[in-house]
Amino acid sequence: xxxxxxxxxxxxxxxxxxxxxxxxxxxxxxxxxxxxxxxxxxxxxxxxxxxxxxxxxxxxxxxxxxxxxxxxxxxxxxxxxxxxxxxxxxxxxxxxxxxxxxxxxxxxxxxxxxxxxxxxxxxxxxxxxxxxxxxxxxxxxxxxxxxxxxxxxxxxxxxxxxxxxxxxxxxxxxxxxxxxxxxxxxxxxxxxxxxxxxxxxxxxxxxxxxxxxxxxxxxxxxxxxxxxxxxxxxxxxxxxxxxxxxxxxxxxxxxxxx
Ligand code: COA
Numbered sequence: 001x002x003x004x005x006x007x008x009x010x011x012x013x014x015x016x017x018x019x020x021x022x023x024x025x026x027x028x029x030x031x032x033x034x035x036x037x038x039x040x041x042x043x044x045x046x047x048x049x050x051x052x053x054x055x056x057x058x059x060x061x062x063x064x065x066x067x068x069x070x071x072x073x074x075x076x077x078x079x080x081x082x083x084x085x086x087x088x089x090x091x092x093x094x095x096x097x098x099x100x101x102x103x104x105x106x107x108x109x110x111x112x113x114x115x116x117x118x119x120x121x122x123x124x125x126x127x128x129x130x131x132x133x134x135x136x137x138x139x140x141x142x143x144x145x146x147x148x149x150x151x152x153x154x155x156x157x158x159x160x161x162x163x164x165x166x167x168x169x170x171x172x173x174x175x176x177x178x179x180x181x182x183x184x185x186x187x188x189x190x191x192x193x194x195x196x197x198x199x200x201x202x203x204x205x206x207x208x209x210x211x212x213x214x215x216x217x218x219x220x221x222x223x224x225x226x227x228x229x230x231x232x233x234x235x236x237x238x239x240x241x242x243x244x245x246x247x248x249x250x251x252x253x254x255x256x257x258x
Contacts (some may be wrong), residue, residue, distance in 0.1 A: 018031065021057030101118035243255070
């Protein structure tokens with residue numbers, strides 16, 4: 001891989017690091033291709049229990065889509081570019097394993113959108129957030145207008161999208177954009193600590209939670225029905241039998257994902 005680093009620890013936590021620090025980890029087309037490949041691989045690999053997405057260097061998580069690719073692009077190609085990015089970010093959002101964005105610096109434009117596609121966001125105190133596309137005569141194209149409203153509400157989202165202001169991590173926390181803010185040197189450790197509490201659960205239940213929570217945002221879906229069915233399916237799993245048996249035997253459950 002040219003643009004990303006990958007590492008899996010002994011808990012099955014896959015850390016993907018976007019590794020273009022000289023370009024502030026801007027999302028170029030080939031970089032997104034590699035990210036797609038690695039996310040797909042992580043989803044398909046049973047040994048991977050959770051994913052952390054971060055940026056190399058101490059300056060940027062991701063400073064946006066690669067602006068150098070925008071010049072001379074036709075309307076049709078711009079639509080296709082947005083659709084491709086949206087599809088990849090949707091894949092991350094639907095990942096059946098928990099995904100955390102470890103935001104170590106600038107999360108601007110497509111970088112903020114990428115962070116929002118992850119299930120959780122943990123920021124270093126040095127992180128900076130913004131959707132500055134309007135400064136370029138553009139708007140977000142990787143789902144930012146949709147997910148920002150979901151995360152921080154319509155009024156705040158419109159203000160954030162229209163004023164192109166950059167905000168610090170503590171403000172992002174107040175707005176509900178991030179789950180936790182920690183000193184820079186504790187960022188990955190905190191992400192791993194959060195995932196550690198999840199990766200020993202049944203992967204079947206974690207996947208069902210992603211599916212049920214996601215249904216909230218799809219008006220065509222009946223989330224309550226999806227929840228009821230997923231709840232019912234749990235009763236047919238070995239992990240449910242193990243969970244209840246372990247509780248009654250006063251021991252920790254050993255889930256197998258069956
Ligand atoms: N796309 C392409 N290249 C980018 C980039 C992006 N989104 N963001 C930063 N870079 C490049 C810069 O062009 C520069 O390259 P160079 O060294 O070859 O000149 C390098 O990364 C370092 O960035 P620089 O602007 O010199 O750093 P800075 O500390 O002065 O400013 C930012 C940091 C994040 C404020 C500034 O880079 C910026 O505004 N980036 C664009 C953010 C944006 O609009 N994102 C949305 C895109 S749709």
